[in-house]
Amino acid sequence: MWTMWQSFRRFKKDECSRARAMLSGYIDRRLNPEELTQVEEHLRTCQGCREEQESLRATVVLLHRLPEVTPSRSFAVAPVKPLPGRRALWGLRFATAGAAVLLVLAFAADWTDLFQQNPFSNPQFGPSTLDFGSAKTSEEGKSYWVVSGVKNSVDPQSETPVDVDLVVPDGSDNVYVALRSLTYDGVIYGTVEAVPDETLQLVVTESASEADARGEADEYTVVQGSAVQPSPFATNSAEPLSDIDSIIKGQVGTYLNMVPAASDNNVLYSFYLDAAEREFRAAPDHDWLRPLEYGLIGMVVVLGGITLALWFRQRRRKAAEVS
Amino acid sequence: MDDIELIRDSQNGDLDSFNELVRRYQKMAYNLAFRMLGDAQAAEDATQEAFFSAWKNIRRFRGGSFKAWVLQITANACRDQLRRVKRRPAIPLETLPYDPPSVSAESPEDYAIRKELGEHVQRGLTTLSHEQRMAVILCDIQGLSYAEVAEVMECSLGTVKSRLNRGRTQLRDYFVKMELISSE
Numbered sequence: 001m002w003t004m005w006q007s008f009r010r011f012k013k014d015e016c017s018r019a020r021a022m023l024s025g026y027i028d029r030r031l032n033p034e035e036l037t038q039v040e041e042h043l044r045t046c047q048g049c050r051e052e053q054e055s056l057r058a059t060v061v062l063l064h065r066l067p068e069v070t071p072s073r074s075f076a077v078a079p080v081k082p083l084p085g086r087r088a089l090w091g092l093r094f095a096t097a098g099a100a101v102l103l104v105l106a107f108a109a110d111w112t113d114l115f116q117q118n119p120f121s122n123p124q125f126g127p128s129t130l131d132f133g134s135a136k137t138s139e140e141g142k143s144y145w146v147v148s149g150v151k152n153s154v155d156p157q158s159e160t161p162v163d164v165d166l167v168v169p170d171g172s173d174n175v176y177v178a179l180r181s182l183t184y185d186g187v188i189y190g191t192v193e194a195v196p197d198e199t200l201q202l203v204v205t206e207s208a209s210e211a212d213a214r215g216e217a218d219e220y221t222v223v224q225g226s227a228v229q230p231s232p233f234a235t236n237s238a239e240p241l242s243d244i245d246s247i248i249k250g251q252v253g254t255y256l257n258m259v260p261a262a263s264d265n266n267v268l269y270s271f272y273l274d275a276a277e278r279e280f281r282a283a284p285d286h287d288w289l290r291p292l293e294y295g296l297i298g299m300v301v302v303l304g305g306i307t308l309a310l311w312f313r314q315r316r317r318k319a320a321e322v323s
Numbered sequence: 324m325d326d327i328e329l330i331r332d333s334q335n336g337d338l339d340s341f342n343e344l345v346r347r348y349q350k351m352a353y354n355l356a357f358r359m360l361g362d363a364q365a366a367e368d369a370t371q372e373a374f375f376s377a378w379k380n381i382r383r384f385r386g387g388s389f390k391a392w393v394l395q396i397t398a399n400a401c402r403d404q405l406r407r408v409k410r411r412p413a414i415p416l417e418t419l420p421y422d423p424p425s426v427s428a429e430s431p432e433d434y435a436i437r438k439e440l441g442e443h444v445q446r447g448l449t450t451l452s453h454e455q456r457m458a459v460i461l462c463d464i465q466g467l468s469y470a471e472v473a474e475v476m477e478c479s480l481g482t483v484k485s486r487l488n489r490g491r492t493q494l495r496d497y498f499v500k501m502e503l504i505s506s507e
Contacts, residue, residue: 023488
């Protein structure tokens with residue numbers, strides 16, 4: 001008997017659940033005829049579901065009575081005007097890009113020494129500087145310059161050192177070569193050759209490397225700026241020369257006072273300068289390039305900053321318009 | 324001019340035609356937003372966002388019910404607002420700053436009762452989940468059919484019925500508790 005009662009209760013509960021799931025549709029008259037019959041039959045016999053239906057209906061009625069709200073403003077969409085400064089922003093973008101491209105080109109030119117001038121063809125040291133003129137090419141393909149303006153002649157028989165006054169008259173009769181005019185990147189390797197002629201000429205031959213310079217001479221000395229040392233240029237004489245001022249500093253350039261070892265008509269002078277001398281002789285041949293680079297960096301930073309600031313401002317304004 | 328012509332002109336870039344559609348549907352969209360969010364300012368923001376989005380996407384409208392399309396966009400704008408509120412709860416949903424317009428021949432007492440009722444119902448709505456609330460608002464306050472509600476909420480008819488049933492039951496419990504309706 002108890003089991004039968006339990007089964008009946010369970011069946012009734014299932015029926016109530018089914019009916020209650022359809023109550024909303026019943027209230028809204030959205031049930032098909034079959035569902036409608038089921039719900040109506042159940043409501044006739046079930047007090048609880050009837051009450052449920054009535055309270056739900058009251059809820060719906062209450063919701064229907066809710067007044068319609070009126071917005072306090074219109075939601076019409078305003079025509080999107082072009083943001084002010086848009087054209088200026090494009091101009092700035094192009095200007096920044098242009099400055100950046102120029103900067104890259106300037107860096108590339110600097111890196112590749114595009115504007116490096118040949119110091120031989122363009123001496124910069126005023127009247128006290130050698131004018132080597134245009135380079136000539138030897139049969140071996142090497143560049144050389146014939147130095148003109150030599151005043152003294154060479155006495156082939158003389159045991160005394162040949163005095164050659166080239167360019168820098170300093171009151172002595174010694175030979176001075178403005179090395180600074182000969183430098184590439186701070187180091188020069190070269191061979192100086194005195195050639196007897198009706199008027200004495202000094203031939204300066206550029207060597208590609210220190211080894212080449214050494215190869216031209218039987219003996220060599222690295223010129224380091226000491227006051228007196230054996231001649232770096234003596235080739236045919238076993239006796240070193242002592243009366244040589246290696247390097248004179250403190251003037252416009254660096255000068256080598258070269259005195260040949262013997263009164264030979266074809267004495268070879270060979271020299272190169274070591275690293276210690278580079279700084280002293282370093283002369284930028286493209287002074288305008290570095291300031292240009294700094295100027296362009298400044299332009300890119302300033303223009304880029306303004307462009308970014310304008311861009312952020314426009315984005316904020318756009319976002320504000322959307323919201 | 325009917326809606327179809329206005330929609331066609333809007334799709335050709337005529338903003339005036341679109342704004343005529345805005346004028347026709349803004350009250351409906353605003354009511355959905357207001358009942359969903361329970362705050363006039365948030366509802367205005369959501370509605371404006373919805374119409375701005377509708378203007379931007381008007382070319383994607385491929386016929387059917389424009390009303391359902393606008394409500395669908397508004398519903399999405401409301402969901403966005405609710406997510407924002409959840410993340411940064413600056414707008415208390417319980418606040419109800421809205422005063423319903425008074426009807427002529429209505430006594431101040433009647434007006435006060437109506438206002439209080441409106442506030443109670445709104446509070447009851449905030450006890451529902453977002454999707455149940457939306458189903459109840461669309462069906463019982465805005466009077467949309469089940470099919471239209473399904474289109475707006477982008478779900479099946481069965482889901483609409485289920486959300487509506489649960490929403491109404493929960494709301495009924497709240498109203499009983501607040502003694503707005505009797506339990507029998």
